[in-house]
Amino acid sequence: MILNYIWIGLILLSVIMGCVQFFAFGESSIFSDILNSTFASAKNGFEISIGLTGILALWMGILNIGQQGGVVNTLSRGVAPFFRRIFPGVPNRHPVYGTMFMNFSANMLGLDNAATPMGLKAMGELQELNSDKSKASNAMIMFVVLGASGLTIIPTAIMAYRAQCGAANPADVFLPLLIATYFSTLGGLIACCVAQKIKLWDKVVLGVISVLTALVVLLLVMAQRLPEETLTAVSSVVAACVLLCIICWFIIQASIRKVNVYEAFIDGAKDGFKTAIGIIPYLIAILVAVGMFRASGAMGLLEQGLAYLFSLVGINPDLSAAVPTAIMKPLSGSGARGLMIEAMTAHGADSLVGRLCCILQGTTDTTFYVLAVYFGSVGIKDTRHAVACCLVADLVGVIAAFTIANIFFG
Secondary structure, rough: OHHHHHHHHHHHHHHHHHHHHHHOOOOOHHHHHHHHHHHHHHHHHHHHHHHHHHHHHHHHHHHHHHHHHHHHHHHHHHHHHHHHHHHOOOOOOHHHHHHHHHHHHHOOOHOOOOOOHHHHHHHHHHHHHHHOOOOOOOHHHHHHHHHHHOOOOOOHHHHHHHHOOOOOOOHHHHHHHHHHHHHHHHHHHHHHHHHHHOOOOOOOHHHHHHHHOOOOOOOOHHHHHOOOHHHHHHHHHHHHHHHHHHHHHHHHHHHHHOOHHHHHHHHHHHHHHHHHHHHHHHHHHHHHHHHHHOOOOHHHHHHHHHHHHHHHHOHHHHHHHHHHHHOOOOOOOHHHHHHHHHHHHHHHHOHHHHHHHHHHHHHHHOHHHHHHHHOOOOOOOOOHHHHHHHHHHHHHHHHHHHHHHHHHOO
């Protein structure tokens, strides 16, 4: 529903802006420019979607190997002690732990199609433990906030879009995105712990947070001390090595478990093909609306106004062009994806704005969609502090994305 209003608003504002330019400034070609932008944007959306087919098929195939090889279960066992502390209302060894771990692990591996069903199943199991069926329990809120914070290890879709938009190294945002999404998740976790009075100084909770934060801070310190060209090269090498190691890990573990690796890859690749084809209508719809908005001059005025405000507070004005993506992300995943692609098309995939929009797109999940689907699936009407904690995670993620993008690519 929100995306419906946004889509209509963009088109109507574009036409209104065109009328203003025609009658007030005599821009006789403005309506032709707006109309031509619809054809160009529709063609661009189709070409990008088709170009994604091979890349998504590849990575969905690799990720399916990991899933069938038991990587998700391995990750689940590793985080079990930590999760028992932050879900104190859930009985020890309750089956919902396995479902939640599977959901989080699938999200981190970029397995969105598998993550959502497991997430809905986990909400159903948590609802069974809930004493007030109309009000969200602490465990349900913690689960939704961590899911909406969008912690991702392998940003498959982001790298695919960057490749299709002509990025020299599609994986160069891997490390910055990983750092930014960690801060987003950390912000949501701390907000939930404070609201639910969970002891952050528990040795397991504090130990996990401390180790991960220390590692991220170390990466940021190293990033600040290296020259930009060296930093980009190092980030690219690290990203390539990590991704190659993950691929090898998936294949080796699947082979050990006697999984038919080739068939697993084919099954996953088929899902990737279906995903790429399925997004064509949505991508064309949002790209056409945003293209009209830019052709009318409205996007330029918005970016100029934001750039002026940024310059007043000492922020790089170039970053202002990424603000629409940051605003759209909590509201609509497809809308933010369209703005990200449009930014890479207009400014370049390897520009500061293009890279920042990619980091913003991968830093958090679509907050209000997650809240609506997850709580709606079990009939929860009173979400208590869930929205506030999710928005804290979003805000921390946006600040982290802007800061880290400036450090790595500014």
